[in-house]
Amino acid sequence: MKVGIGTAEGGLAFEAGQEAAARAVREIGEDSADFALVFSSPAFSSADLLEGVRVAVGHAPILGCTDAGNLTCDGVTHDSVVVMLLSAPGLTIRAGAGEGISLDSVAAGREMATQAREGRLGQGDGPGNLMLAFCDGSSADPAGVPSGVGAVLGSDFPVLAAVAAGEGTSAGSGLYCMGHLLSDSCAGFLLGGTLRFGVGCRHGWEPISRARFVTDRDGTRLRAIDGRAALDCYRDYLGEAFDPADLSRVGSLYPLGFDVEGEEEPLLRFPRFVEPDGTLVLSGEVPVDATLRLVMATRDSVCGSARRAAELARDGLGATPVRAAVVFSSFARERVMGREARREVAAIREVLGHDVPVAGLYGAGVIAPSLSAGGRARYRTNAIAVLAIGEE
Numbered sequence: 081m082k083v084g085i086g087t088a089e090g091g092l093a094f095e096a097g098q099e100a101a102a103r104a105v106r107e108i109g110e111d112s113a114d115f116a117l118v119f120s121s122p123a124f125s126s127a128d129l130l131e132g133v134r135v136a137v138g139h140a141p142i143l144g145c146t147d148a149g150n151l152t153c154d155g156v157t158h159d160s161v162v163v164m165l166l167s168a169p170g171l172t173i174r175a176g177a178g179e180g181i182s183l184d185s186v187a188a189g190r191e192m193a194t195q196a197r198e199g200r201l202g203q204g205d206g207p208g209n210l211m212l213a214f215c216d217g218s219s220a221d222p223a224g225v226p227s228g229v230g231a232v233l234g235s236d237f238p239v240l241a242a243v244a245a246g247e248g249t250s251a252g253s254g255l256y257c258m259g260h261l262l263s264d265s266c267a268g269f270l271l272g273g274t275l276r277f278g279v280g281c282r283h284g285w286e287p288i289s290r291a292r293f294v295t296d297r298d299g300t301r302l303r304a305i306d307g308r309a310a311l312d313c314y315r316d317y318l319g320e321a322f323d324p325a326d327l328s329r330v331g332s333l334y335p336l337g338f339d340v341e342g343e344e345e346p347l348l349r350f351p352r353f354v355e356p357d358g359t360l361v362l363s364g365e366v367p368v369d370a371t372l373r374l375v376m377a378t379r380d381s382v383c384g385s386a387r388r389a390a391e392l393a394r395d396g397l398g399a400t401p402v403r404a405a406v407v408f409s410s411f412a413r414e415r416v417m418g419r420e421a422r423r424e425v426a427a428i429r430e431v432l433g434h435d436v437p438v439a440g441l442y443g444a445g446v447i448a449p450s451l452s453a454g455g456r457a458r459y460r461t462n463a464i465a466v467l468a469i470g471e472e
Contacts, residue, residue, distance in 0.1 A: 081168040081275075081471040083404040083437045084108035085152060089160040093124045097132025100163040105136055113137050113165035115173050115269060117406065118144030118256050119441040120161040122246045125254045127261060133163060134259060140165065141175055143269050144256040145214040145244035147441035148411040153429065155422035156414070156442075164439040166404065168471060170274035172208065174199045177257050177267040181216055181225070188266050189228025196270035197232055208233070210277045212406075212467070213241035213268030217444035218253045221300050223365045225266050226447055226457035233270075239457040240279050240467055241268065241447035242408040253444070278396025278468040281448035283345055283410075284385030285375040285462055287337060289317055292373065294338075297366040300349075301359050302336075305372065309358025314351075317374055327351050327360075332412040335462055336360075337375035338367045343450055346375060348462045350412065363445065363461045377462070379423070382416050386424040386464050390431035393468035400470035402432045407440030409464040414442050428466060 086103025088096040101116065116137050120129060125146050133142060150162040176195030178188030193211065211229055215222040226239045244253035257267035271277070292313065296304035305313050315322055318330070328351065337346030349362040377385075386409075394402055407428060414421045425438060432438070445461040 081166065081403050082108040082111050084165040085437050085439045086163045087150070087152060087157065087160055089157060093126045093129040094132040096124055096161045097129040098136050100161040101133040101136035104163045104165040108165055108167050111167040113140040114167050114171045115141045115143065117164040117439065118142055118161070119147050119150050119439070121159045122146040122253065123159060124161055125261065129161065130256055130259050130261070137165060141173060141258055141269065142256055143175070143214065143267060145242060145443070146246060146253050147443055148245040149414060149442040151407050151409065151425055151438065151440035151442070153425065153438050155425060162439050164406070168275055172271070172273035174208070174270045175258055175268070176270065177262060177265055178228070179265050181222060181266050182264050185222050185224035186228040189225035190231050192266050192268050193229040193232035196268060208270040208272035209238070209275065210271050211237065211239045211268050212271055213239065213266055214255050215241050215243045215266040215447070216253055216255055216262070216264055217243040217245060218263070221364050222266065222447065223459040238277065238279060238449055239447055240465060241266070242441060243444040243446065245411055245442065245444040274472045276397055276400050276470045276472060278393040279449060279465065280389035280392025280396065281446060281450070281460060281463050281465040282385035282389045283348060283460065283463040284381035285335065285337060285346070285348055285377045286381060287346070287373040288376050289374040291371045294366060294370050294372060300362045300365055302362055302366050303359045310360040311354050311358035313374065324354050327354050332462070333415060334374050334376050336362070336372045338370040338372045340367050340370065346373070347458065348375065348460065350461055364459045377416050379417055379420055382413050383423050383427045387427040387431055389464050389466045390428040393466040394432055397468050397470045402436050402468045402470055404469045405432055405436055405438045406467040406469070407438060407464065408446045409440060409442050410445050410462045411442045412462045413464060424464065432468060
């Protein structure tokens with residue numbers, strides 16, 4: 081297996097895509113790439129970007145999305161393009177996409193998995209070992225996507241997905257799949273053959289308030305906590321100086337942590353906006369009959385969770401050596417880390433090895449399985465997911 085990673089900053093979309101992809105091609109040498117992952121700032125999101133990548137990589141399938149920042153072994157960049165190429169004899173790869181994620185994310189996930197299983201686009205056959213996907217996060221709650229995939233591939237089938245982002249927000253996000261720009265969709269590769277995968281996911285946010293009870297909710301709308309307007313939860317803790325107009329930023333740093341059976345960490349949701357009656361519209365569906373707490377993270381807890389996610393991913397491969405890693409982190413984590421954001425990548429490399437190539441992104445969240453919940457994949461905000469890739 082060979083891996084190449086290339087980056088480019090600034091310039092026009094075509095030139096940036098071609099430059100990043102050409103650098104990745106030089107790293108894998110004469111071998112043809114079997115697939116390409118493309119992560120970019122929304123400023124580069126265009127057909128020209130994908131055409132530039134295509135000129136350099138040929139007919140390799142392309143998958144990726146816009147993001148709020150890129151991660152590589154060199155640290156964190158913005159207003160940039162990252163291309164990761166992988167070449168592996170015996171790899172099977174089949175692509176699928178589902179539309180209308182904002183209307184029915186379960187149906188979109190089901191359609192994506194169905195297309196991939198039927199092998200309409202891609203190469204090779206076999207059941208596959210992992211669904212690696214991307215979801216549009218600009219107007220949708222993607223929580224139903226893993227259920228849709230599970231209905232086709234099995235409820236315990238591994239799913240790892242990044243939720244696309246704009247620059248520091250989910251607004252203005254988009255997907256790249258097989259040379260096409262997609263919106264309001266999910267798209268993924270069903271990967272298998274000789275590749276083996278280990279996935280780890282953690283967030284590092286810890287409770288700072290007493291337990292409270294959800295008393296009125298509807299999907300992503302949290303109306304009441306302990307019989308009072310949901311917004312009062314923030315007013316009680318942050319005081320009179322709290323400005324609801326600043327809730328999106330404050331809420332990503334101090335999200336709500338829901339206790340969910342089978343999960344080692346609280347399931348986090350942050351407020352996207354507040355309605356006039358104090359209802360909070362959250363970043364994902366509110367669990368039923370849940371208790372919640374305000375939670376927060378420190379730079380050390382964020383780095384510690386990145387390290388733990390890398391350990392879980394490494395251990396998931398067993399005795400198989402890690403040959404490459406893909407990292408999906410949430411933009412709230414960079415807000416906590418500030419100028420020390422590269423510490424997350426450093427922590428991951430300390431676990432996986434400094435010779436392991438790493439590429440990834442800051443998105444609006446991840447869909448990842450939990451080892452402590454029977455492998456069930458869930459939509460997780462503020463989390464980091466590490467994918468360790470090995471080869472038989």
